[in-house]
Amino acid sequence: MSSAGRLLTVLMATLALGTGAALRLNLSYDLGAFLPPPTNPAQELLTQRLGQGPGARLIFVVLADIAAPQAAMLAERLRELPGVEQVWPQNDTLDVPDMPQSLWRKRLLLGDLPTDEASWTEILSQRLDDMMFAADDDALALIAQDPAMLAVNALLDFGSSASEPEFEYDNHRVLMVATRAPAYDLPAQTEVIGDIRKTLGGATVKHLLGSSVYAVDLQRSVRFEATLFSLIASFALLAIMIVRFRSAHRVLGVALPLAAGSALGLFALTVLFSEVHGITLAFGFTLLGVAIDYPLHLFTHAEHRGSRGQLSVWPTLLLGIASTLIAYGAFLFSGTSGLQQLGVFAFCGIVAAAAVAAWIAPSSAHANPVGQVETPVTHTSPSTGFRYVPAALVILLALGGLVSNKVFNNDLASLTPVDARLLAADRAVRTHLGVTDIRHLVAVRAADLQACLEQTELAVASLSQLQRRGTLSGLQSIVQLLPSDATQHRRRLRLGDPHSRAAFDSALQRLPFNPQGFASFTTAWQAESTALDNLSWQKLQTEPRLAGATNNLLYQDGEHWVSLVFLQRLTDPEQVNAELALLANAELIDLKQTSQDMVSAYRDRLIQVLATALGFIALLLLWRLEFRRVVWVLLSVGAAVCAAAAGSATWQGGLSLFDLMALTLVAGLGLDYALFYSRPLNPTDQLATHSAVSICALSSLIVFGVLALSSIPVLHGIGTTVAVGVVAAYLLARLGRHANSDN
Amino acid sequence: MTGHPGVLAAATAWLLFTITAYAAAPASEQAHQILTHLHFPTGEQVPFTQSQVNPLLRSVARQQGVMFKSPDQGLVMRVTAPRPEERSLHDGFMTLRREKSARHGPGKRTATRHMKLDPNKPGHLPLLALQALLHGDVALLGEHFQLAASANGASWQVSLVPQNERVRKKLARLLIVGTDSQLSSFRSERDNAAGDTTHWLEVVINPPQARTASGPDT
Numbered sequence: 001m002s003s004a005g006r007l008l009t010v011l012m013a014t015l016a017l018g019t020g021a022a023l024r025l026n027l028s029y030d031l032g033a034f035l036p037p038p039t040n041p042a043q044e045l046l047t048q049r050l051g052q053g054p055g056a057r058l059i060f061v062v063l064a065d066i067a068a069p070q071a072a073m074l075a076e077r078l079r080e081l082p083g084v085e086q087v088w089p090q091n092d093t094l095d096v097p098d099m100p101q102s103l104w105r106k107r108l109l110l111g112d113l114p115t116d117e118a119s120w121t122e123i124l125s126q127r128l129d130d131m132m133f134a135a136d137d138d139a140l141a142l143i144a145q146d147p148a149m150l151a152v153n154a155l156l157d158f159g160s161s162a163s164e165p166e167f168e169y170d171n172h173r174v175l176m177v178a179t180r181a182p183a184y185d186l187p188a189q190t191e192v193i194g195d196i197r198k199t200l201g202g203a204t205v206k207h208l209l210g211s212s213v214y215a216v217d218l219q220r221s222v223r224f225e226a227t228l229f230s231l232i233a234s235f236a237l238l239a240i241m242i243v244r245f246r247s248a249h250r251v252l253g254v255a256l257p258l259a260a261g262s263a264l265g266l267f268a269l270t271v272l273f274s275e276v277h278g279i280t281l282a283f284g285f286t287l288l289g290v291a292i293d294y295p296l297h298l299f300t301h302a303e304h305r306g307s308r309g310q311l312s313v314w315p316t317l318l319l320g321i322a323s324t325l326i327a328y329g330a331f332l333f334s335g336t337s338g339l340q341q342l343g344v345f346a347f348c349g350i351v352a353a354a355a356v357a358a359w360i361a362p363s364s365a366h367a368n369p370v371g372q373v374e375t376p377v378t379h380t381s382p383s384t385g386f387r388y389v390p391a392a393l394v395i396l397l398a399l400g401g402l403v404s405n406k407v408f409n410n411d412l413a414s415l416t417p418v419d420a421r422l423l424a425a426d427r428a429v430r431t432h433l434g435v436t437d438i439r440h441l442v443a444v445r446a447a448d449l450q451a452c453l454e455q456t457e458l459a460v461a462s463l464s465q466l467q468r469r470g471t472l473s474g475l476q477s478i479v480q481l482l483p484s485d486a487t488q489h490r491r492r493l494r495l496g497d498p499h500s501r502a503a504f505d506s507a508l509q510r511l512p513f514n515p516q517g518f519a520s521f522t523t524a525w526q527a528e529s530t531a532l533d534n535l536s537w538q539k540l541q542t543e544p545r546l547a548g549a550t551n552n553l554l555y556q557d558g559e560h561w562v563s564l565v566f567l568q569r570l571t572d573p574e575q576v577n578a579e580l581a582l583l584a585n586a587e588l589i590d591l592k593q594t595s596q597d598m599v600s601a602y603r604d605r606l607i608q609v610l611a612t613a614l615g616f617i618a619l620l621l622l623w624r625l626e627f628r629r630v631v632w633v634l635l636s637v638g639a640a641v642c643a644a645a646a647g648s649a650t651w652q653g654g655l656s657l658f659d660l661m662a663l664t665l666v667a668g669l670g671l672d673y674a675l676f677y678s679r680p681l682n683p684t685d686q687l688a689t690h691s692a693v694s695i696c697a698l699s700s701l702i703v704f705g706v707l708a709l710s711s712i713p714v715l716h717g718i719g720t721t722v723a724v725g726v727v728a729a730y731l732l733a734r735l736g737r738h739a740n741s742d743n
Numbered sequence: 744m745t746g747h748p749g750v751l752a753a754a755t756a757w758l759l760f761t762i763t764a765y766a767a768a769p770a771s772e773q774a775h776q777i778l779t780h781l782h783f784p785t786g787e788q789v790p791f792t793q794s795q796v797n798p799l800l801r802s803v804a805r806q807q808g809v810m811f812k813s814p815d816q817g818l819v820m821r822v823t824a825p826r827p828e829e830r831s832l833h834d835g836f837m838t839l840r841r842e843k844s845a846r847h848g849p850g851k852r853t854a855t856r857h858m859k860l861d862p863n864k865p866g867h868l869p870l871l872a873l874q875a876l877l878h879g880d881v882a883l884l885g886e887h888f889q890l891a892a893s894a895n896g897a898s899w900q901v902s903l904v905p906q907n908e909r910v911r912k913k914l915a916r917l918l919i920v921g922t923d924s925q926l927s928s929f930r931s932e933r934d935n936a937a938g939d940t941t942h943w944l945e946v947v948i949n950p951p952q953a954r955t956a957s958g959p960d961t
Contacts, residue, residue, distance in 0.1 A: 067815055072836040072857050089857045125826065129841065132793055132806050132822075132944075133830055136866025137913055140799055517799035 006360045007252055014260045021266035027187075028275035037335060039601070042587070042594045044557070045443055045564075056183040057085075059196065059210035060429050061175040063203055070203075071173040077199050078177055083192030085549075088176040099151055100543035103481065106535035107151035108495060108528045109488040110481070114148070115500040120507035123148055128511060145520050158480045158549070172206055174429060183212045186278075190216045209426040214418045218712075225710045229719075233703040240702065244695055245299065253360050254295045261291050261353030265345040277338050283661045284345035286718055289703065290324055290668040291353035293696040297676065298361035300692035304684055313692075316679055319624055320672045321354045323617040327664060330613035334605060387632070387735045391639040394728065398642035402649055408603060409654025431569060440573055442565040444586045445557075449537060452554070452561035452585075453484035459565060459586040462579045471576070473569035478553040481540065488534045495529035599657060606660055617671075633674040636732040640670040644725030652717055662718045666725030669700055673733035697730040774892035774901045778881045782924035785812045791820070792950045797942040810948075818874045832874040835860050862887055865905075865913035869931040869944065872903060872917055876929065888917065897923045915940070 038044040061078075063071055075087045103110070114120045127143045146152065177196060181188030189212040197208070241251040265284060269276045294317060301313045328350060331343030444459055446452035457479050466472055483491070494500060501522075508515050537554070541547055554563045570576065576588045621630040644666045648659050655663075673696070676689050704726065707719030783789075788809040795804050808822040817833035828841040839856045860867040868887065875883040884890065888903035903917040918930045926948050933942035 067833070070834070072838070072859070073834060075857075076859055089855065126841075128804055129806075129822075129826055129828060131797065131799070131804065132795060133837070133839065133870065136864055138864070139866055140797060144799055512800050512802040512804050514799055514801040 003249070003360070007249070007256065010256050010260055010356050010360060011252075014256065014263045017260075017263035017267045021263060021270050024270035025266070026270075026275045027281075028277050038598075041443065041445060042589045043598055045562070045589060046591055046594045046598065056211055057179045057181070058435055059177040059179065059193070059208065059213055060426070060433075061177065061196070061200065061205060062170075062207040062209065062425070062429065063173045063175065064206040065204050066173050071175060074200065074203060075175050078175065078196060081192065081195045081199060083180055083188060083195060084177055085180045086178040099155075100540075100546055102535065102539040102543055103154070103546070104151055106488075106528075107146050107154075108525060109483060109491050109535055110154040111148070111150040112491060112494065113150070113500055113504075113525075115494070115497065115503060117503040117506045117510075120504050121510055124507050124511050124513065128513075140517075144517055145524065147518065147521060154480055158476065170428075174433065176433065176435065179212065183215070186212075186215055186219060190219070207422065207425050207429075209422065209429055214422075218418065222712050222715070225712050225715060229706050229710055229715070233706040236702045236706065237699055240695070240698060250299055253299065254292065256360060257295050257353040257357040258288065258291050260356040261288055261349035261351075264352035265347075265349030268348040269341055269345050272344055273337070273341055277341055280338055280341040280345060283342050283658075284349070286661055286722075287328060287342070287346045287665055287668070288349045288353070289665055289700065289722075290672065291350055291357075292699055293669070293672050294321070294354055294357040295361060296696045296699065297692045298357055300695060301685075301688045302361065304688035304691070312685060315624075316675050317354075319621070320675050321350065322620060323671055324350055324668050326616045326620065327610065327613040327668060330609045330616075334609050336602070336605075339606070339609075388635060390735060391632075391635045391732050394639040394732065395635075395642045398639070398646035401646035402642070405646075405649050406654040407649055408600070409652070409656050435568060439590060439592045440567055440570050440576070441589055441591070442567065442576070442580065442586055443589050444563040444565070444583075445560050446563075446585050447560060449561050450485055452563050453479060453482065454486055455583060455585045456563040456565065457484055457487060458583055459580060462583070463565065463567070463576070466575055466579055469575075471570065471572050472567050475565055475567050476553070477565040478550060478563050481546065481550065482535060482537060482554070485534050492529060492531070495525055501525065603657060603660060606657070610660075610664060614667075629678050632678055633671065636674045636735070637667055637670040637729065639732050640725050640729035641667050643728035644721050647724040648717060648721040651720060652713070656714075656717060658714050659717050659721050662721035663725065665722055666729060669696075669722075669726055670729030670733070673697065673729050677733040693730070693733065697726055700726045701730075771890045771892075773894065774890035775881055775885070777892055777894075777899050777901055777921070778876065778884065778890070778919075779879060780924050781876065781879060781921070781926055783812060783877045783926060785814055787811060789949055791946050791948050793820075793822075793944070793946045795942075795944045807950075812877055816878055818877055832860070832870055835862075835871065837870060863907060863910060865910050865933070868905060868910060868914060869917060869929075873929055873946065876919065876926070 038046070061074075063074070066074075072089070075089065078084055078087045114123060124147060127147050127149075130139065130143060142149075142152070179189065179192050181192065183189065193208075193213055193216050238251065241254055242248075245251055245254070262285065265288065266276075266281075269280070297313050297317055325347060328343060328346035331339045331346065334340060334343070442459055442463065444452055444456045446455050456477055460475065460477050460479055463472065463475055467474065479487075504522075505515065508518065540550055552564070553566075554561065556562075567576070573588055573590065580586045580588060618630065618634060621633060625633070641663050645655060645659070645663055648662070649655050652659070673693050676693050679685070679689065701723055704719045704722035707715050708723050710716045710719060788811045790807070791810050792805055792807045806822045807824050808820060810818065810820045813819055813831070813833070815833065817831055820830045820832075822828045822830070826842075828839060831838045831840075837858045837860055839858070841854055841856075858867075860871050862868055862871055872884060872888070875881075884903060887906055889906060891902045891904070893900050893902075899921055901919040903919065905911045905914055905916075913933055915932045915934045918928075918932065919926065920928045920930075928945055928947045930943060930945040932940045935941045
């Protein structure tokens with residue numbers, strides 16, 4: 001096949017694979033799939049319920065220059081959006097027909113009825129006030145059948161995430177929107193946030209706050225910056241390739257292996273996994289960057305020595321490819337589906353890129369056998385012993401730098417590019433409104449449902465004491481809607497207490513009520529006091545309005561039941577810990593600390609995997625190369641990785657997970673440079689190698705140097721780390737050339 | 744200035760003209776004219792009493808307070824007795840602020856509730872009508888009610904019967920009573936099958952007990 005035919009075949013195959021992958025691609029954003037297996041209940045909770053808590057699903061609309069009624073109208077329109085579950089301030093008219101019927105039938109078991117006349121008088125006086133502005137049949141029916149408003153209060157307590165009077169913040173009206181989708185479901189969040197923005201229309205929105213809002217906006221800005229910098233880098237790369245090769249044919253030949261690798265990697269993912277994680281793609285494309293070196297080596301050597309030059313490159317190139325495959329293949333044994341996906345993508349991508357480079361290289365090389373060749377640089381060879389000194393010094397200095405600074409940064413939040421003022425406003429609004437704490441919640445675990453509910457009631461009783469002391473301003477728990485059987489039994493016994501009924505009758509007499517009007521209530525009271533059935537979890541599940549919220553607060557995890565209590569305006573977590581200390585099954589969970597622990601565990605796992613891979617790579621090198629060369633290669637690669645790590649940790653306040661991926665790439669690139677420069681070469685080969693490695697390094701430096709200009713910390717971090725690593729690896733690898741020359 | 748003979752004559756002539764015009768006009772047009780000329784200045788606080796009878800009550804329940812129009816076309820009813828609360832009506836919404844005992848912890852807290860007033864709900868329609876009435880929004884009243892008026896000298900009564908048949912079953916009529924351009928009372932009524940009024944709710948503007956400072960009798 002002609003060279004043009006080969007290029008065309010690869011191009012078509014790449015396009016076909018890419019299209020096939022794009023059509024099958026089902027992106028996932030569930031971070032839980034990317035985290036290591038949980039090792040304790042708190043981590044289990046984090047992975048299972050990530051982003052599903054009520055606090056995480058909230059969006060705050062801070063409106064300027066708007067009166068309460070207009071804000072209420074906007075709230076009404078927002079309530080009609082399909083992705084919106086609830087909007088506060090609530091339109092809290094609740095009529096009997098609107099009540100979840102299973103709850104309404106058992107309303108007298110949802111709270112304690114008063115037992116004294118004074119309390120009944122207070123409650124009935126409030127009902128009298130209610131009548132004065134809404135005395136239609138629905139309102140009167142509600143008052144007549146549930147004068148203590150047990151059902152209404154239970155529903156309002158359960159649904160309310162904030163105290164009503166405080167929906168004003170800093171002289172601005174605030175609307176609080178709870179979305180149906182969890183915070184991490186970015187496609188759903190993108191849709192609902194778009195709908196919210198459209199609905200707000202001409203209203204003056206001072207802030208739109210909430211983690212999902214930032215994620216959606218961030219997605220947009222990341223996509224914009226990634227596209228922008230990719231384009232800039234691609235054009236720069238293209239310019240270098242054009243200047244270097246002066247042939248469209250060859251430039252296409254350099255680009256195709258990378259494109260084919262990406263397409264096959266993506267296609268393999270869509271075949272092997274039902275969903276592909278977004279982070280897998282981000283990391284995967286980063287790792288695949290090393291594949292651009294393969295055609296560059298082949299073409300450059302072909303320019304200098306034709307097909308003989310290409311043949312001479314293959315042993316070293318294959319060693320580099322094999323080492324990279326070992327490193328990337330190690331991800332397959334990581335134990336987390338996210339890293340396994342990354343392994344599949346990178347492994348398949350490298351194999352495809354190498355194969356394509358091999359297949360098209362001869363044709364491309366022949367297409368322009370005599371390229372523009374750089375003038376060789378004359379070097380003074382250092383002594384054999386001296387060549388180790390710079391690498392060793394770099395390692396010592398870098399390790400010193402790493403030790404004196406914080407090596408790892410486990411706090412993913414520190415990587416957020418969200419404006420600090422916006423985050424401050426977010427915190428202030430949440431605190432002001434007293435919404436459920438995103439960071440802390442109480443989890444109660446028990447072997448069976450009733451034990452779980454009873455333990456939750458004990459925890460809620462303890463937490464209510466803290467609420468009275470001001471440590472928290474409110475809480476949301478399943479027991480507000482579903483008391484344990486024991487509590488329902490106790491309340492039923494109280495219903496049979498004749499003193500309570502007498503107190504109610506006396507209070508009615510003191511007020512202008514007609515006792516006959518409450519006949520349905522007293523009949524229900526009598527009936528419930530002798531009833532046998534309780535409000536059950538199964539019955540609550542039949543209520544479509546409640547199922548979503550209740551499932552979020554109570555669920556079965558294997559053989560255990562887990563009940564979550566969400567806290568509002570928690571000021572002192574230690575007091576909660578102290579209060580819950582006596583309850584064996586209840587614990588306060590700090591989701592931030594748990595996520596940091598998991599990130600740390602994930603990082604340790606990653607390091608373990610990469611260290612194992614390094615061991616195998618060392619064995620491979622020892623098998624194929626002489627010992628001194630292996631020592632040199634590993635030393636120079638280690639020095640480049642250490643330099644990049646130290647630089648990155650110093651500038652960014654610690655290495656993140658993303659930097660670890662960048663360091664893996666640095667190791668791959670460094671290995672490539674060191675292997676090529678340390679080859680035993682004749683002067684022509686030396687010139688070709690220098691030319692090839694220089695163009696490889698320059699390409700990587702430009703691509704990642706451009707990425708380092710990004711305002712997105714993650715992209716900036718990856719760019720900086722790889723750019724520093726490439727410079728270090730290249731300079732150190734060049735010393736290897738002299739070392740080998742000495743031999 | 745009112746003592747000036749010219750002004751007095753002009754005022755008398757205008758009054759005579761309007762009364763004559765009311766008497767000559769068809770009932771709905773007369774109602775329209777009366778309601779259009781109602782005088783209720785923005786910002787002026789006017790005492791009111793609100794009374795109610797319904798099947799859940801054995802005697803009249805009363806509240807008293809002050810009401811005023813807010814500049815943004817709203818109406819605020821500030822109840823002072825027997826228990827303080829505030830209702831703000833604006834653009835089809837009511838915001839209710841009421842002091843309640845805190846359920847968790849000592850002291851009282853102000854609870855705020857927001858309600859969308861639905862013109863198809865018999866309990867909400869009178870509130871919407873009262874707001875429209877005080878702001879002279881006769882078009883809105885005409886949209887939901889059939890208007891009829893009767894006059895006796897300077898006194899008049901306008902009857903508003905809901906257009907919606909379903910609502911009419913539970914809200915027979917609103918009766919608005921006044922003298923000259925002043926509103927005296929606003930009353931909603933519901934009849935049973937026998938034609939007896941079983942529910943009523945009445946807001947009396949500037950009532951005699953407000954002038955004598957006597958308390959409510961709930």
